Amino acid sequence: MNEWIDELSDLTAAGERVVLVTVAGIRGSAPREVGAKMVVTARDTFGTIGGGQLEYQCTRIACDMLGDEETPALRKFPLGSTMGQCCGGVVDILFEPIVSALPPWLRDIRALHGQREAAVIATDLRGQSGKSIITANDVYGATESVAPETVARAREGLASGRTAHRIDDWFYESVVGTDFNIAVFGAGHVGSAVVQTLSSLDCNIRWVDSRRGIFRAVPSNVRTIESPEPALEVAAMPPASCYLVMTHSHPIDFDVCDRILRRPDVTYCGLIGSVSKRRRFEKRFRAQGLQDKDLERLTCPIGVAGISGKKPAEIAVAAAAEVLRAHEHAARQPSGYSANVRPFRRSR
Secondary structure, three states: OHHHHHHHHHHHHHHOEHHHHHHHHEHHHHHHHHEEEEOOOOEEEOOOOHHHHHHHHHHHHHHHHHOOOOEEEEEEEEOOOOOOOOOOEEEEEEEEEEEEEOHHHHHHHHHHHOOOOOOOEEEOOOOOOOEEEEEOOEEEEEEOOOHHHHHHHHHHHHOOOOOOEEEOOEEEEEEOOOOEEEEEEEEHHHHHHHHHOOOOOOOOOEHHHHHHHOOOOOOOOOEEOOOHHHHHHHHHOOOOOOOEEEEHHHHHHHHHHHHHHHHOOOOOOEEOOOOHHHHHHHHHHOOOOOOOHHHHOOOOOOOOOOOOOHHHHHHHHHHHHHHHHHHHHOOOOOOOOOOOOOOOOOOO
16 A cells, blocks of 8 residues: 555655665565555654564664665565564565655655556665656656666556566565545445445545435545435446445435446445345346346345454454455456456355
8 A cells, every 4th residue: 555655745744754664575475565664753653564573673773764864775684583483584674764854756756646647666775866756758856867777667567567676776666546446335334334444455435425424534545425316426436346335225225236236347246234135125126127147246245254243343344354355356367357247155
């Protein structure tokens, strides 16, 4: 996720001295992926690079670097022999002290990310050229010190969807908007719990309800929609989206699900309710022309098997796990795969 961009921007703009800590390489097993980040200040940390002794030692090192010149430092950590962590791999950690108030590279990547324009952060690990922001058409930063091959490698990684990686003395990190799109219909107790749980994932959430003034405590990656006709909002979702329907009204639930099931590009459609609710809805759906192949894509009851709790937080955890599983299953399929058929089916 890219919340670190806003967090780091706010801290540096306020004059806070920080160290940006990044997993820059992995050999063997490690608790986090390359590109995972943690922001360290004199009083707090934001984000995580995996916890345990690795994070503890890196936090101590970063605190000692607060206020240093803005020169990156790359350090190697064998997790088994020196950290006592059972992962057993070797992790390269990049430490970057930042003393400038909103450095230009951070301002540029924040603006591009806000505009949903994909970009690559290219970091010179030697500290000679600093950071450059490279998009498909432009280069931001000290353009005269960025070699053409660096720009070419960044753009190749952007085009191929390559994740964070190191080539020689350069570290490349793609910053792109997520393609994990979720619509949640209903802002009652369960809907609110579901949104709070899902919002911690790298996703975009569109939260819809027909009632005025219903939304409270909205996370940054959530867009709220007050609409007298929630079903019309189904058409606004991108292809391959996931949908959770849990409004205060059975007629609204029915209309929303009817619209969803008529789309050919749905990754997941979950309706809160019992088996009997599903049967009643299926009978009405068939009367309105939906076929069995369409109804097979409806998940009702929702939630992964084995979690039977009825509290909003329990339903939220079970539903979020099911949505995440469906999204990851679809993402693993070859190009051209149709998400019409739900890959997981269960009954209660």
